[in-house]
Amino acid sequence: MGGRIGEQKGTQHEYSLEAQRRDALRFACDKLQPHEKRAKCALAHFTGADAAPQYGRAHETRTFPTRCHAQGGHRAFGDSLKESTPVTVNIQLQNADEALALFGAGDVNLRKMRELSDARLVARGDTVTISGDRKEVEAAEKLVRDALGVVRGGGEVSLDTLERAARLGAEGRSLSAETNTGVSLPRGLRAKTPGQKVYLEAIENNDITFGIGPAGTGKTYLAVAMAVSYLKARKVKRIVLTRPAVEAGEKLGFLPGDLQAKIDPYLRPLYDALYDMLEQERFESYLASGTIEVAPLAFMRGRTLNDSFIILDEAQNTTGEQMKMFLTRMGFSSKVVVTGDVTQIDLPRHVTSGLAISKKVLGNIEGIAFHEFTEVDVVRHPLVGRIIKAYEKVEDAEENRRAARRGELLSIREDERDPQPHD
Numbered sequence: 001m002g003g004r005i006g007e008q009k010g011t012q013h014e015y016s017l018e019a020q021r022r023d024a025l026r027f028a029c030d031k032l033q034p035h036e037k038r039a040k041c042a043l044a045h046f047t048g049a050d051a052a053p054q055y056g057r058a059h060e061t062r063t064f065p066t067r068c069h070a071q072g073g074h075r076a077f078g079d080s081l082k083e084s085t086p087v088t089v090n091i092q093l094q095n096a097d098e099a100l101a102l103f104g105a106g107d108v109n110l111r112k113m114r115e116l117s118d119a120r121l122v123a124r125g126d127t128v129t130i131s132g133d134r135k136e137v138e139a140a141e142k143l144v145r146d147a148l149g150v151v152r153g154g155g156e157v158s159l160d161t162l163e164r165a166a167r168l169g170a171e172g173r174s175l176s177a178e179t180n181t182g183v184s185l186p187r188g189l190r191a192k193t194p195g196q197k198v199y200l201e202a203i204e205n206n207d208i209t210f211g212i213g214p215a216g217t218g219k220t221y222l223a224v225a226m227a228v229s230y231l232k233a234r235k236v237k238r239i240v241l242t243r244p245a246v247e248a249g250e251k252l253g254f255l256p257g258d259l260q261a262k263i264d265p266y267l268r269p270l271y272d273a274l275y276d277m278l279e280q281e282r283f284e285s286y287l288a289s290g291t292i293e294v295a296p297l298a299f300m301r302g303r304t305l306n307d308s309f310i311i312l313d314e315a316q317n318t319t320g321e322q323m324k325m326f327l328t329r330m331g332f333s334s335k336v337v338v339t340g341d342v343t344q345i346d347l348p349r350h351v352t353s354g355l356a357i358s359k360k361v362l363g364n365i366e367g368i369a370f371h372e373f374t375e376v377d378v379v380r381h382p383l384v385g386r387i388i389k390a391y392e393k394v395e396d397a398e399e400n401r402r403a404a405r406r407g408e409l410l411s412i413r414e415d416e417r418d419p420q421p422h423d
Contacts, residue, residue, distance in 0.1 A: 087137045091144055093126040101151045102144075112159050113143055116166045142169045150175065153190060161192065186228050186277040195377035196222060202369040203337055208327065210315075210358065211339040213373025214388045220313050223337040224273040227309040231291070236309045236335065238290065241270045243313040244297040244322065267294045270313060297322060306331035315340035315355040317347055323354030343395065 093099045103110040114121050119132035119140035130140045146165040147157045165175040191197040196218055203209045203226050211219035227239045245266040274283055286292040312326055315338045330336050340355045362368050375388045
């Protein structure tokens with residue numbers, strides 16, 4: 001009888017300890033935020049299925065991390081609580097203007113940051129409050145500070161900027177650090193990708209720079225921006241913009257209208273870039289005075305351009321002779337930028353592009369830089385990058401087939417040239 005009573009007392013004592021532990025765990029979980037699901041997982045593990053429904057349905061717990069099930073005991077629960085402890089970080093902005101530049105009109109950028117982050121972002125006045133799990137808060141804080149770095153560097157934060165910042169942040173990189181060149185561009189322009197940063201630095205540090213890559217990478221636009229910057233800083237006295245009018249075979253004399261009317265359709269992209277960076281009155285004044293000159297490549301022959309920033313656009317449509325002619329127009333205190341896309345050549349099939357030749361001929365000359373853009377640098381619609389990549393894949397496959405075919409023909413010709421002796 002005494003043994004049975006002792007058994008009951010021991011059971012009651014054990015039950016009391018279990019109840020105390022369960023109550024303590026429930027109290028700890030009550031203090032956590034509702035989204036702290038790791039704590040629910042740990043509670044379900046220690047208290048059993050009876051307690052789990054009070055803090056989350058069974059189908060919810062299946063989606064939680066299973067670390068607490070893999071490691072038994074209080075240590076696993078402690079690690080889970082440590083990871084899921086709520087963290088709050090405040091980021092102070094300088095003023096209302098900086099807040100507007102960061103959040104965007106109608107808070108469009110703020111909504112995008114919330115979409116890209118798992119943490120909770122709240123903006124009140126000139127303060128951004130980030131709360132949530134430690135890792136979530138760290139990722140969100142990096143995103144916000146990266147975007148803020150773009151604003152303070154004189155750049156503009158767009159939805160594309162935030163997506164690139166989030167992508168680089170996941171790789172442990174910083175958009176503001178990889179795009180800040182220290183080069184002053186008009187209208188607050190700045191590099192939007194690491195590739196654009198390298199391109200701008202190449203223009204700054206070399207007399208001749210080749211920017212080669214697909215459409216939408218900003219190679220021409222940034223070159224024009226650098227030219228305007230140099231003109232405003234009085235580093236050059238004029239800007240000369242040119243491109244081959246290959247669609248007319250460079251024979252503009254047969255087209256109707258005066259010279260300006262003849263060349264306008266071919267040079268419109270360059271005009272558009274200039275209009276973006278200069279007031280209309282100043283642009284027209286520069287054109288009238290010859291400070292800015294926009295002309296087809298055929299009009300460059302026989303000239304020497306001193307104290308000039310010279311840009312050749314669509315260089316893939318030049319011949320080898322035209323490229324040589326253009327590059328030798330460069331005079332003292334001048335800077336040259338050549339842009340083009342070797343995948344969009346409009347020359348006849350039997351004519352080799354001067355842009356393709358130039359890299360083989362000039363690749364090792366000091367003072368000449370070649371920068372190649374990729375689909376990663378495309379700053380247009382996200383589909384543009386995928387389209388470029390898809391075409392490159394098909395073109396590479398076609399080139400491999402042609403190379404294989406050339407190899408077969410070469411083998412056949414060698415066999416015909418050296419017939420095997422007959423027995």
